[in-house]
Amino acid sequence: MPIDLLVAGAALLSGLLGSLHCVAMCGGIATGLGAAAGGGRTNFAAAVRLNLGRLLGYTVAGAAVGAFGGGLLGIVRNEWLPLTLRLLLGASMILIALRLLDVGKRFAVLHRADTGLWRLLAPLQRRLLPARTPLRQLGLGLLWGWMPCGLSTSLLLAAWLQADPLNAAVLMASFGLGTQVLMLPLTWSGVHLGRRLAQPGLRRVGATLVLLAGVTTMATPWLLRMPGAHALLAGLGCGLR
Numbered sequence: 066m067p068i069d070l071l072v073a074g075a076a077l078l079s080g081l082l083g084s085l086h087c088v089a090m091c092g093g094i095a096t097g098l099g100a101a102a103g104g105g106r107t108n109f110a111a112a113v114r115l116n117l118g119r120l121l122g123y124t125v126a127g128a129a130v131g132a133f134g135g136g137l138l139g140i141v142r143n144e145w146l147p148l149t150l151r152l153l154l155g156a157s158m159i160l161i162a163l164r165l166l167d168v169g170k171r172f173a174v175l176h177r178a179d180t181g182l183w184r185l186l187a188p189l190q191r192r193l194l195p196a197r198t199p200l201r202q203l204g205l206g207l208l209w210g211w212m213p214c215g216l217s218t219s220l221l222l223a224a225w226l227q228a229d230p231l232n233a234a235v236l237m238a239s240f241g242l243g244t245q246v247l248m249l250p251l252t253w254s255g256v257h258l259g260r261r262l263a264q265p266g267l268r269r270v271g272a273t274l275v276l277l278a279g280v281t282t283m284a285t286p287w288l289l290r291m292p293g294a295h296a297l298l299a300g301l302g303c304g305l306r
Contacts, residue, residue: 069232073239075158075278076220080243082165082271083216111202116249118206123241124234126211130225131233138228147228148286154226155283161219162276166269186211210241 138146186208196205210217220240224233281288 068235069227071278071281072154072158072223072227072232073235075161075275076223076236077239077243078271078275079161079165079216079220080240081246082243082268082275084244084247111196112249114199114202115196115206115209116245118203118208119210119248120206120238120241120245121203122207122210123217123237125207126221127224127237128230128234130221131227131230131236134225134228134233135230150226150228151285152283154223155279155281155285157219157223157226158279158282159276161216161223162272162279164216164219165272165275 134150138150190205190208193201193205193208196202217237217240220237224236227233227236
């Protein structure tokens with residue numbers, strides 16, 4: 066199954082632009098877990114393992130929901146279902162773009178996150194502390210990736226609508242890689258880059274690109290009928306499953 070590069074690119078950009086929110090929500094967790102894993106001192110190796118675990122958590126979650134979406138396609142035999150999922154995928158990307166633009170959080174519904182799963186996982190996280198071994202640090206990072214977050218939940222919805230485990234895993238991995246730019250260092254360079262990403266103009270440009278990717282995704286079934294656009298979209302892995 067070709068990788069949907071258009072959607073993966075939008076997810077990467079969403080992670081990069083949304084990482085400012087990640088720093089605000091998870092920055093203390095990142096530095097705290099890193100210090101705990103390093104015996105009270107900042108430990109770069111532990112921070113790397115924690116963030117690799119977080120990336121793995123995103124990827125595993127993406128593959129799981131993508132497999133579920135793919136199973137839905139296999140069970141429900143409807144010629145309109147692939148088209149419907151593609152339209153919903155584009156719509157979910159548009160909502161992600163609106164969320165990135167909604168700095169003032171005027172649309173609170175876009176920022177909600179489900180905490181039900183985390184209630185089940187929180188006791189497991191406590192068992193991994195203190196995370197003094199590499200394996201525990203990876204496991205703790207994996208659970209960190211499943212903490213309640215409105216943005217990652219929105220990306221998981223898009224991953225589910227991919228209806229393909231590989232594409233869904235790549236989507237969530239791309240999102241996770243985008244967040245690593247600020248979440249991994251959390252040093253002066255990270256804060257400095259954060260100030261640049263926080264510039265309203267740059268944020269609007271990035272969110273607009275995500276918005277255009279969503280619109281293009283929704284229009285893909287019709288754009289594929291155009292000879293010029295077909296070759297480009299096919300090269301990007303866009304199409305109906």
